[in-house]
Amino acid sequence: MxxxxxxxxxxxxxxxxxxxxxxxxxxxxxxxxxxxxxxxxxxxxxxxxxxxxxxxxxxxxxxxxxxxxxxxxxxxxxxxxxxxxxxxxxxxxxxxxxxxxxxxxxxxxxxxxxxxxEMMLERQREGIAKAKAEGAYKGRKPTVRLRADEIRGLSAQGLSMGEIAEQMGIGKGSVHRVLSGAKGEGTISS
CATH class of the missing domain: 3.40.50.1390 (Resolvase, N-terminal catalytic domain)
Known part of the structure; x- marks a missing residue:
């Protein structure tokens, strides 16, 4: 067949x-x-x-x-x-x-x-590096940083980091960075 x-x-x-x-x-x-x-x-x-x-x-x-x-x-x-x-x-x-x-x-x-x-991926990486060097490539917008107040508010209500992450649709690590005030806060949203 x-x-x-x-x-x-x-x-x-x-x-x-x-x-x-x-x-x-x-x-x-x-x-x-x-x-x-x-x-x-x-x-x-x-x-x-x-x-x-x-x-x-x-x-x-x-x-x-x-x-x-x-x-x-x-x-x-x-x-x-x-x-x-x-x-x-x-x-x-x-x-x-x-x-x-x-x-x-x-x-x-x-x-x-x-x-x-592999050659195509290498050319893509080179193009991104060139765009970054020229200031034309900004990457993804840090969405968690924009929601930091909301995260802190939920934490103040007694929600755990896991509960906050689940409710907001982000990673626990992102919640932890916002709540701990870690450098690079909110630059990664999962």
Whole structure:
């Protein structure tokens, strides 16, 4: 059985998800799992697809980056699939792990994809550093500091730090910093 998996990172990428679903249907996938979550978020539908797959099945994805976030992640997915006797097909790369050549190509391509991601993150960090140096990047507004009086008022009513944190939707550490008058008070809101 061909089992399809489609993913986009955000709800704004609806066209991308539709294209993946269309391609998977055209390939003859009998069951398709889809979701719209970032690559680092828990992926319930991917887990469901891996659980659903049985010996002799093939999991089909249109692109490698729709499936895994890193070489290690690809390796874990392949390991789980191999343990069940399930192959992996990546359409745009022409890779099918049912063959030794397909497995080799997947490992090489996974390494390249991870390298590309790391380079993108490095460029992003450099851009943020440059913006900070130019005064154009201010970071997140310190929201807890703006609510310090409210925190102190709740404390004066006898609420514990945990109760204050829960009621205000912030971390206990932030409450503690405000109440203790610690330096950097309110710069972190959880």
């Amino acid at each position: 061909l089992i399809g998996y489609a993913r986009t990172s955000t709800l704004e990428q609806e066209a991308g998800l539709d294209a993946q679903l269309r391609d998977l249907a055209a390939l003859g996938c009998e069951k398709v799992f889809k979701e719209q979550v970032s690559s680092v978020a828990p992926r319930c539908q991917l887990d469901a697809a891996l659980e659903f797959a049985r010996q002799g099945d093939t999991l089909v994805v249109t692109k490698l980056d729709r499936l895994a976030r890193s070489v290690v992640h690809v390796g874990k997915i392949i390991e789980a699939l191999e343990a069940k006797g399930v192959a992996l097909r990546i359409v745009n790369l022409g890779v099918d792990t049912a063959t030794p050549t397909g497995r080799l190509m997947l490992n090489v391509l996974g390494g390249v994809a991870q390298f590309e991601r």
